[in-house]
Amino acid sequence: MMNVIEFRQFSKRNGAFTLQNLNFPIQSGYITGLIGPNGSGKTTMIRSIMNLIRPDFGEVLVFDQSYHNQERDIKRRIGFVYDEDFFYNHLTVNEMKKIVSSFYPTWNESVFRKYLDDFQLPSRRKIRDLSKGMKTKFALATALAHEPDLLIMDEPTSGLDPVFRREVLSILSEYIQEGTRSVLFSTHISTDLERIADYIVYIRNGQLKYCGSKEDLIDSYVLVKGPIEWLRLNRLENTFSGKQQNALGFEGLIAKESYSEDVFGNQVTVEMPSLDDILFYTREEK
Amino acid sequence: MVQLLVKDIRIQMKFIALGFVFVGFFFFILGAFEGLPLSVPAAIFSHFLIVVASKSDEKNNNSRMLASFPLRRSDIVTAKYVGIVMFMGISFLLTLLWSWLAGIVLPAQELPWFSTQSTILTILILFVFYAIYFPLFFATGSRLVQVLDLIVIFSVGGVGLLAIRILEWTNVSIGSSLRILLHSNNISDLLWALGIGLILLLLSWCISMSVYKTRNL
Numbered sequence: 472m473m474n475v476i477e478f479r480q481f482s483k484r485n486g487a488f489t490l491q492n493l494n495f496p497i498q499s500g501y502i503t504g505l506i507g508p509n510g511s512g513k514t515t516m517i518r519s520i521m522n523l524i525r526p527d528f529g530e531v532l533v534f535d536q537s538y539h540n541q542e543r544d545i546k547r548r549i550g551f552v553y554d555e556d557f558f559y560n561h562l563t564v565n566e567m568k569k570i571v572s573s574f575y576p577t578w579n580e581s582v583f584r585k586y587l588d589d590f591q592l593p594s595r596r597k598i599r600d601l602s603k604g605m606k607t608k609f610a611l612a613t614a615l616a617h618e619p620d621l622l623i624m625d626e627p628t629s630g631l632d633p634v635f636r637r638e639v640l641s642i643l644s645e646y647i648q649e650g651t652r653s654v655l656f657s658t659h660i661s662t663d664l665e666r667i668a669d670y671i672v673y674i675r676n677g678q679l680k681y682c683g684s685k686e687d688l689i690d691s692y693v694l695v696k697g698p699i700e701w702l703r704l705n706r707l708e709n710t711f712s713g714k715q716q717n718a719l720g721f722e723g724l725i726a727k728e729s730y731s732e733d734v735f736g737n738q739v740t741v742e743m744p745s746l747d748d749i750l751f752y753t754r755e756e757k
Numbered sequence: 758m759v760q761l762l763v764k765d766i767r768i769q770m771k772f773i774a775l776g777f778v779f780v781g782f783f784f785f786i787l788g789a790f791e792g793l794p795l796s797v798p799a800a801i802f803s804h805f806l807i808v809v810a811s812k813s814d815e816k817n818n819n820s821r822m823l824a825s826f827p828l829r830r831s832d833i834v835t836a837k838y839v840g841i842v843m844f845m846g847i848s849f850l851l852t853l854l855w856s857w858l859a860g861i862v863l864p865a866q867e868l869p870w871f872s873t874q875s876t877i878l879t880i881l882i883l884f885v886f887y888a889i890y891f892p893l894f895f896a897t898g899s900r901l902v903q904v905l906d907l908i909v910i911f912s913v914g915g916v917g918l919l920a921i922r923i924l925e926w927t928n929v930s931i932g933s934s935l936r937i938l939l940h941s942n943n944i945s946d947l948l949w950a951l952g953i954g955l956i957l958l959l960l961s962w963c964i965s966m967s968v969y970k971t972r973n974l
Contacts, residue, residue: 521825
């Protein structure tokens with residue numbers, strides 16, 4: 472399988488925060504979700520992939536190419552949507568489109584027009600007068616209109632209403648149907664990833680915690696629920712990656728290899744965890 | 758890089774029109790700065806355009822957007838320096854256009870004039886200003902961009918005046934040397950000064966390149 476992105480011994484220090492020795496690939500042809508708590512390094516990672524941040528050590532390869540000598544070629548094949556405003560606000564949608572399109576020889580005007588219509592974006596409205604959702608729609612339309620091989624999005628669905636979030640997800644699914652295109656997006660909303668992501672990159676405190684298929688990640692844990700009394704009697708507290716308890720009972724996450732029906736018995740219920748559960752309960756794991 | 762220059766014109770269409778009206782209104786209709794050569798309004802106009810283009814690129818995370826386009830950072834830096842010449846050209850041409858339009862209704866002796874000396878001197882001042890401005894612009898980014906031009910004007914002006922005073926106290930006749938340069942009818946003196954300005958600009962471009970290439974955006 473080809474890698475669309477590869478981190479090679481990548482380290483970057485930024486004040487007190489450090490991305491430490493990242494070594495992992497992101498597969499081509501899939502949707503990969505980048506997850507992690509606030510301040511875990513997701514945006515720094517995305518900026519590193521876009522070569523906006525220079526590494527202290529190592530490098531990031533995109534399409535198996537290095538930014539040292541192929542920057543323009545690499546970026547021509549990337550569409551980007553960031554979580555913040557990045558257009559010239561005093562311009563209209565149409566004026567901004569003219570600027571963006573001039574940088575991409577592969578710009579497809581009919582694709583752009585289609586998204587403009589689908590998203591009901593007024594082409595004569597100034598960017599500053601667009602709502603956050605509309606700005607994201609416009610960013611997505613410009614990112615997709617040059618038909619990139621890799622779409623990189625930093626928190627694209629944050630602050631969007633559920634209807635548009637679903638729309639974005641279906642556009643992404645449609646976009647990778649061809650099989651050669653890839654999507655990497657970071658999000659806090661793990662339900663979005665559960666819907667469409669094939670692979671997950673999980674980062675915490677600047678360190679890679681997991682990189683692999685979403686199913687394997689979810690399959691590697693079980694969510695155990697039961698009465699407090701059971702927890703007290705069985706002294707299995709150290710088995711949990713994380714747990715929460717109240718007067719009614721407890722809920723905790725356990726690595727699948729640590730779970731055995733013989734040990735846990737039938738006083739507890741065992742469920743498949745969600746990505747949210749995994750993020751929440753592993754937040755203090757070493 | 759051409760796209761970056763076209764982009765600078767596109768984001769400034771309204772400011773170019775505004776500057777054109779400003780030059781016409783103040784210099785030709787109101788007759789402000791009477792007795793001054795035409796290179797003065799042209800210089801103010803070009804400074805306005807160059808600084809607005811720079812400020813626009815550092816406002817609202819636009820620098821992140823530009824660096825994400827299929828460009829090298831060296832293209833972004835070089836385009837800013839080529840932009841100095843481009844906007845100076847636009848401003849001088851549009852000022853000349855006003856002069857031509859005013860010439861239709863005003864007698865020739867009442868019109869402000871373009872002199873070679875004043876034009877070279879104006880270009881030299883702009884070159885020196887941007888040779889200092891752009892390395893700071895590329896180093897500090899959005900942190901200072903809104904006030905950077907004022908900082909450069911006041912600090913360079915202040916340092917310049919201080920240097921002149923110190924030189925005068927030490928009996929170096931810098932004042933008279935400057936007066937000779939300012940009133941020089943010898944074009945070659947001015948061209949030499951302009952050459953030094955160009956070298957400064959080239960050095961400034963090298964510094965901007967090294968600063969911007971390593972900056973995290």
